[in-house]
Amino acid sequence: MAGFISGQDFSSNDEEKHIYTVMPRLTFKVEGGLEKNLKFWTNIYTQYYTYQGMIHDAKYIDLVYEILDFKIIDKKSEKAIREAKKRIKSLLLSVHKKQNQVEKMTEEEKKIYQLFGNIQEPNKFLKAMHRKRLRFQLGQKDRFVEGLYNSGKYLIFMEEIFKKEGLPIELTRLPFVESSFNLKARSKIGASGIWQFMKSTGKLYLKINDWVDERNDPIRATEAAAKLLKLNYESLGNWPLAVTAYNHGRKGLMRAVRKVGSQDLDEIVTEYRSSRFGFASGNFFTELLAAIEVEKNSDSYFPQLKRARPLSFYEVDIPDPVYLDEILPFLGINLEQVTELNPALSSKIFSGKKLFSGGYFLRLPLNEGQTAQEALDSFKVHYAQIPLSLKQRRQSKAKYDRKFTSEKKR
Template sequence: MKFFAKGASLFFLFLTIFSSLSFCNYSDNAADEISEKVEASKKVEKSGTKKSKKEKVEIQNEDELPLPEEDSEIALFAIVKEHSEREEVLHWKEEFLKERRFKFMKDAVENYPEYRIFVRKSVREQGLPAELEYLPVIESGYNTKAVSRSGAKGMWQFMSNSVHPYLKLDEYTDERLDPWKSTAAGLSKLQDNYKMYGDWLLAIAAYNCGNGKMRAAIKKSGGETDFWKLAAGGYIPKQTADYIPELLAVAEICVAPQKFGVEILDFKEEFSSMQNEEDSYDFVTVKKPYLISSIASEIQIEENALKKLNPSFTKGFTPPATESTLRLPKGMRENFEAALENVQELEFPFKYKVVKGDSLWAISRRYGVTVKLLCDTNGIKENALLKINQILYIPSVNF
């Protein structure tokens, strides 16, 4: 066969060059090799040349992702293995090995290990495609505070019109910002999509463009359900057409970085020792509005640490008139229950609508409260700029 008839000399030359490579932040050689594959793929497509089934199998084995030494984890990445050599995926592997995108990808998977490991554990426990661990890389760079230009928020980038029935979003709470709850929601939505389409590429693509656009694309194409054909035919948005190959490229590079001459942490030891969420934290229920800062002070932990565990309380206090669940460090339940008796309930005489010329200092003086209390109550910083018609909650002057 032509693919294997290059000669022994070329084979040993390749081995010599490959063995001299050292790990670095990104590999120009790997990018060049992928670039050559992209061009070769284009030539094959233009010439109309088709490989025999035997050739496909042998070529796939030649480029097969290397198995980690300790286990066959890569075997879980069936979608990556099936589509690794597609021109679209090769293109995005080349792009993510370039300096700027490689840095973004590496930072995303290494800077938020607690969330990445939690997502991996959730994906594995539910028997979902392993590639989904890397979807938050594409969505938000694993940034729990990410906000898109279109208003999507959180690690899984839910729009406000797509949170129901997966997450709670109201005047006091935005669970899109909670990495644990939004992970459960994101995976549930993906599973619902899969039930609808019976295909993971379509399910993941619909997560990006929405089920309305995906159904319209399938209908307009005459019932086509092959993602790659829908993308090539222009039936789905370009962003969605790129979304799948971007995900597969990132997943392959991150799960087999040695193949590309790069280093990326996999947190395998941390993953093996991580407990599930219920065993990692204590959860308590409150039925009244309390300042997160006051609770933190009473149970003697850092305010920012408690807020990081409960990021969905956007106003800085637990909601009034409804039950709320607080996430606490493991072992803090009894301490909390005893301390709660000393935490004063937050009272709201009324809401104030900001007008032109207002400042936090002026409003705090007008109602006899401190700027800090006003900011804590509304979940804003003391140097925050107010917006006309912004609603501020005024706490009781007796607080």
């Protein structure tokens, strides 16, 4: 029977080591046409809430037609967006017809006309009417602030992982783009966790089965993301492409590089034509740059910001098949704390629906001032006092039938 295995002391009482301090170097630079995109996304993250948004041009991203505020508009947001786009399309068509007779334009039409003043392109107003050009972007300020709070629990561990892999620590800000650092993020297409891994990709690096999904563990998922980003970089040769490949796919970006004949992201965004390489892929890297900027200077953007303290825990490999809800009271450990520390585990493990059969490092909370070894020694003493009948359990049919009869319907 396997013995207890202690993990590292995952505590951090030294806040000087935490990400509140300014990061030493900025690896990524903003060049060329990306500067306007950076300003756009910085504004989305810092100025507009999720009850606000803007109608803008997808090609000339800084060309903003209208700001919508759904607290003021007494309509459903989808309807308000449709009506705003319809109105702007009508204005664009009218401006196209009157562009050689500016004096006949209304005030609204003149504003549209002036927005395009520096754009030299034939039929520019007609082209701007296209459904792929007229776009709505929701604000993200409140989500970003919540994400900053959540990030306090994990960023110190994530940075260490990237340092060990020899990767720029700025890349650890990518979850702000992927999920707003939402610890319970789940997408409609099946992506999960702060790094938004699809199951097919996640299985290449992570344990995913009916009782554990490591995509939902920020630390384990960060280890996987580091490996994936490293592979992207080795294949594509620079970080703008490697980061974009995280969204678009490595093979897709390699194809774009071949077709355009350049490894410059700005050139690829401008020249590459593909049904799959759309607005999201083209803006993914500048969204990261904006997230890096906002997180680094979060005290300036959000003076009242508070971050959660880093998690403090140790790890054990429990050698016996047990029901966690049965043994934790003997250990004097709060189930809620264990649930927070082990987000990869299925809720069935914590509720007693499913047996925790070992072979997986369980995180347990460290008390203040306690080392991992001290905690482990204490754990062993308390664990030895648990009745043997609770430490050699099997998936109990009686317990299963009594408490969870609904499971039979599956």
